[in-house]
Amino acid sequence: YPRALQASKVFLSGRDVDEQYDYIIVGGGTAGLTVADRLTEDGKNTVLVVEYGELSNSPLISTVQGGFMGMSDSQFLYDIQSVPQKNLQNRSIAVLAGKVVGGSSAVNAMMTVRGTAADYDRWGNFFGANSHWSWDGLLPYFKRALNFAPPDAAVTESAEITYDTSFWGNTSGVYAGWPSFQYPGTTAQMDAFRGIPGVPFVKDSGSGEPGVYWYPTFMDPTLVERSYARTGHHDKAANRTNYHLVAGSKVLKVVLDGTTATGVSFVPVGSKKDTPQTVVSARKEVIVAAGGIHSPQILQLSGIGPRELLSSANITTVVDLPGVGQNFQDHPIIQATFTYRKFTYRPTSQDLFLNATFSAWADTVWAANRTGPNSLATGNAAAWLPFPVISPRSADISSALAAQNHTLYLPADTDPTVAAGYRAQMLSYASALKENSTAFYNLVLTGGATNGIVVDLHPLSRGTVNIDVSDPYNKEPLVDYRALSNPMDVDIMTDLIKFTRRYHLDNPMTKEWAATELSPGASTQTDAQFADYLAETLSPSEFHPAGTCAMMPRELGGVVDEELKVYGVQGLRVVDAATMATLVGGNTCQTVYAIAEKAADLIRFGPPTVVE
Numbered sequence: 001y002p003r004a005l006q007a008s009k010v011f012l013s014g015r016d017v018d019e020q021y022d023y024i025i026v027g028g029g030t031a032g033l034t035v036a037d038r039l040t041e042d043g044k045n046t047v048l049v050v051e052y053g054e055l056s057n058s059p060l061i062s063t064v065q066g067g068f069m070g071m072s073d074s075q076f077l078y079d080i081q082s083v084p085q086k087n088l089q090n091r092s093i094a095v096l097a098g099k100v101v102g103g104s105s106a107v108n109a110m111m112t113v114r115g116t117a118a119d120y121d122r123w124g125n126f127f128g129a130n131s132h133w134s135w136d137g138l139l140p141y142f143k144r145a146l147n148f149a150p151p152d153a154a155v156t157e158s159a160e161i162t163y164d165t166s167f168w169g170n171t172s173g174v175y176a177g178w179p180s181f182q183y184p185g186t187t188a189q190m191d192a193f194r195g196i197p198g199v200p201f202v203k204d205s206g207s208g209e210p211g212v213y214w215y216p217t218f219m220d221p222t223l224v225e226r227s228y229a230r231t232g233h234h235d236k237a238a239n240r241t242n243y244h245l246v247a248g249s250k251v252l253k254v255v256l257d258g259t260t261a262t263g264v265s266f267v268p269v270g271s272k273k274d275t276p277q278t279v280v281s282a283r284k285e286v287i288v289a290a291g292g293i294h295s296p297q298i299l300q301l302s303g304i305g306p307r308e309l310l311s312s313a314n315i316t317t318v319v320d321l322p323g324v325g326q327n328f329q330d331h332p333i334i335q336a337t338f339t340y341r342k343f344t345y346r347p348t349s350q351d352l353f354l355n356a357t358f359s360a361w362a363d364t365v366w367a368a369n370r371t372g373p374n375s376l377a378t379g380n381a382a383a384w385l386p387f388p389v390i391s392p393r394s395a396d397i398s399s400a401l402a403a404q405n406h407t408l409y410l411p412a413d414t415d416p417t418v419a420a421g422y423r424a425q426m427l428s429y430a431s432a433l434k435e436n437s438t439a440f441y442n443l444v445l446t447g448g449a450t451n452g453i454v455v456d457l458h459p460l461s462r463g464t465v466n467i468d469v470s471d472p473y474n475k476e477p478l479v480d481y482r483a484l485s486n487p488m489d490v491d492i493m494t495d496l497i498k499f500t501r502r503y504h505l506d507n508p509m510t511k512e513w514a515a516t517e518l519s520p521g522a523s524t525q526t527d528a529q530f531a532d533y534l535a536e537t538l539s540p541s542e543f544h545p546a547g548t549c550a551m552m553p554r555e556l557g558g559v560v561d562e563e564l565k566v567y568g569v570q571g572l573r574v575v576d577a578a579t580m581a582t583l584v585g586g587n588t589c590q591t592v593y594a595i596a597e598k599a600a601d602l603i604r605f606g607p608p609t610v611v612e
């Protein structure tokens, strides 16, 4: 083996693992590595992480410039296409999820944001008023999860960046850093929201409030490289003798003795069908952290899931848990592209390609001390706005959603408990749509003359992630977004586009930039035209798969309880994005870190006796 790997106890083969560990973690991704680090830090527990992907030192992962390098190499991503989307003209969509030590935190776009306080309170409210899942209950874990390194004084002043360190911590190995450069148009585009009455401006992205704000980048401020679960947790744990990680290994299932999880079985990735499985046992617990797409697959393969699905795959049902793989959500991306004819702010990111002097300067300062435009990932400013600010008919949409027969929009054979959970979610959203505490709209600001990405932060449609019964252990699961299956998503998204139009075309603060609408285009005006446009162009994924092992009461179709323990099974938890009952109004990575930090405390100390 390469010496570095040997020294760091990263095993390349299942042969080298011990027979037994206190904890086995399935998936060395964002959540899995965070939990593994915390469980091994006091030296009292032994932990094995089993990860499908390899340990990679590729510069494509560490490079921050542009923010998209990590996802540019298919070796770091699963190869999954969604089932054709009926409401999207039968298009299939690429399902992106990280397949490398670090998981999706190794390939993501490094946008570091939280949802609003209301998003986290909503999770707890499904359990009742006293749940420790709430904004207040999670804030200490957000602080533990990331190490906030403020932007330098010069860029703070020139770009008018605001922040408030009281919402952040400074102990984690995972950094929330800042580039040393911002394009001047970004500040102007933020400011232009002042032309629309009611738009809130927020001092810090971590305050739990919706509004227009600056947010950091998952970046090590000293190295100016991606900071992620591998660098911040794995590398820290790797010299501990009680931490082992086996890479390139696919967990097939959780081994159960009756209804108690006793271990996992895995094979080397790419091995033949009859390759003997390695079985390792867990003294204390198995923790499934394989992400929103693969955690439900692993539970189903282990006999935990909807009985009918399992029997059609010839898998014996150990626990009939109808919610496993249901309630699937992701943030849909809407194209609403505008370009300015008279945008005077220079430079823009385009100048890196068009202006030789600027690009030479960018290269020089980067080479000298890793500063300048090449330290920028995807940008650091966006609007995250509540629906009453967006839509003049928010009250009507809210009432219509409350009055809906929600079950009609789920698959026909949906279990009544899952349907009840969906109804609870929709009623919660019906309230949120008429209040100013939940963000529904996201516009990312580029600082350039062309802007086009609008995100629906709380889609109503729910999909499924189920094992492929034709060859469940070898094929990827069937991912069905069921995009636009709740027709009210079309109404909401139509209003998100109309608001984007208003920002660009009917706003005293953007008027002089002389915007032209490239898409959908001025000819899209009627409800039917908007519906057609969405069917043609909507992407149902911002690569934030969630909800498939929801933390909800069992009678609401939940898969895990408030301690993230799988219902009906002893010694088994799920800790990752799959447990989010409802998506948060923000990119999901920071929330996954916070969930994992909280989970580590739940595992070590049990539930809090006093709500934090």
Ligand SMILES: Cc1cc2nc3c(=O)[nH]c(=O)nc-3n(C[C@H](O)[C@H](O)[C@H](O)COP(=O)(O)OP(=O)(O)OC[C@H]3O[C@@H](n4cnc5c(N)ncnc54)[C@H](O)[C@@H]3O)c2cc1C
Pocket (backbone or CB within 6 Å): 026, 027, 028, 029, 030, 031, 032, 050, 051, 052, 053, 071, 096, 097, 098, 099, 100, 101, 102, 103, 104, 105, 107, 108, 109, 110, 111, 112, 113, 249, 250, 251, 252, 289, 290, 291, 292, 294, 295, 298, 542, 543, 544, 545, 575, 576, 577, 578, 586, 587, 588, 589, 590, 592
């Ligand atoms: C391309 C892309 C861009 C994104 N951009 C952003 C962004 O800018 N900001 C943001 O906040 N969020 C972003 N996200 C989302 C965010 O990164 C994820 O929500 C988060 O990292 C998910 O963490 P997780 O622990 O749930 O899963 P992951 O981090 O994906 O970890 C799951 C791990 O389990 C492993 N695994 C799966 N199946 C098995 C098996 N059978 N055996 C062994 N191991 C297995 C996987 O290989 C993976 O390493 C992005 C995601 C992607 C994919």
